[in-house]
Amino acid sequence: MFTLRQLEIFREVVRARTTVGAAKALNVSQPLVSNMIRQMETKIGFPLFERFGNRLVPTPDADEIYQDSDSIFSIYQAFTHRIEARQRSESGHLRVVGTPPMANALIPRALKEFVSKRPAVRVHLDTRRITGVLESVQTRTADIGLGLNPPEREGLAYEVLAMAQMVCVFPPGHPLENKLALTSQDLAGVPLILYEQNSSLDLAISRDILTAELRAQAIAEVRYSSVACLMAEVGMGVAFVDSLTASVGDRYRLSARPLFPSQPVPICLITRKGEPAKRIQANFLAELRRSPTLTALQEFGGEMPDRDR
Known part of the structure; x- marks a missing residue:
């Protein structure tokens, strides 16, 4: 019957008691607010406000509509907050699977840094042999896989970290x-x-x-x-x-x-081929790529010089 936007304007008019106050609170024009209220009254066939000078007093019907819409807006506000948190990667679920070397030496430190900035994120970490890591990513049991020297498998993408x-x-x-x-x-x-x-x-x-x-x-x-x-x-x-x-x-x-x-x-990241990373995954991977554990491996890198041994 009413759109969410119409209900939002209606509720603000109830609170402000003027279309001017409601328009200011919602950062819209006063004519838009007045037109929206008229459209609502036309649609339901009875007035929502009694006009006393510049003041708008809700009718008993309007008071009931306002109260009935409370639950709608509570859900909407909670949903909006969750969306905003996801935009900041502050909430959601992250499912990671790794081989034992990854789980012992790399993943926990990266997760600690990641979760410390996002306490509402829930993490599931599983440890498996490399074949199990590939299967978990392929069957969507995990979002991200990490392993050493993994074999190629169709449908999976590999990045050497x-x-x-x-x-x-x-x-x-x-x-x-x-x-x-x-x-x-x-x-x-x-x-x-x-x-x-x-x-x-x-x-x-x-x-x-x-x-x-x-x-x-x-x-x-x-x-x-x-x-x-x-x-x-x-x-x-x-x-x-x-x-x-x-x-x-x-x-x-x-x-x-x-x-x-x-x-x-190679220390490899394993994901599903052709699927863009969710925001929360992308942010974790950014943390992982900055890991001091990976940087420390450089001391082992490169060819050893030829010399008497």
Whole structure:
């Protein structure tokens, strides 16, 4: 029967008791307010106001319409506030899924900065193997996926956020600590902790480094870099891990050395191809790209100089 705009003007006239006051409050012209009230009265077939000089007094019918419209405007105002909050990315839901290295070393810090500025945002963080990350993004269980060296999959888009590399980790005081970088020859005869064959981190190490002879030295195979670090920490062997895991904070009591030639491993953002990011996702990604954790990886980047080892 009435538009939301008509009700808004009507309610302001009830409060102001003049069309001039209502027009000023709504920042519109006085004739527009008068015309809108006349249109409403024509449509319903009875007057909404009694005129006493310059004052407009609501009729009993108008008072009831005003009260009945309260709930409409409460909902409308709440909806408007939510829209405004979304414009500022201050509310909404963000669903992120990452492989364990991402969840252990990168995502929490970025989320902390993001949520500290947007306390009304609700975050769901899941941790899965890389195949599960791809599936979650593809099936819309997650908005954003993060992983190391992910395989291509149709329908998904990939962006390299930074380039980590594979390094070797071992307890402080290990003989390999005297090296600036490690070759496959340096690792000959050393007990090794490797990854399941053909996993993303296993494939990140070239066969020039991880030769058949070195594979034969494996004393254990693991799925996750965090487990590899724990096993190396207790002295079971030397582990290959990504530099993201090796470099974050002081989580592990380990020394790390890059491989030579360097073995780069991309840190990838995974989204659905052809779908623009929601505002809240775009703002989180901006925070993620500024992450000091990614910046810190630069110390592992690039080729090691050729020298006596």
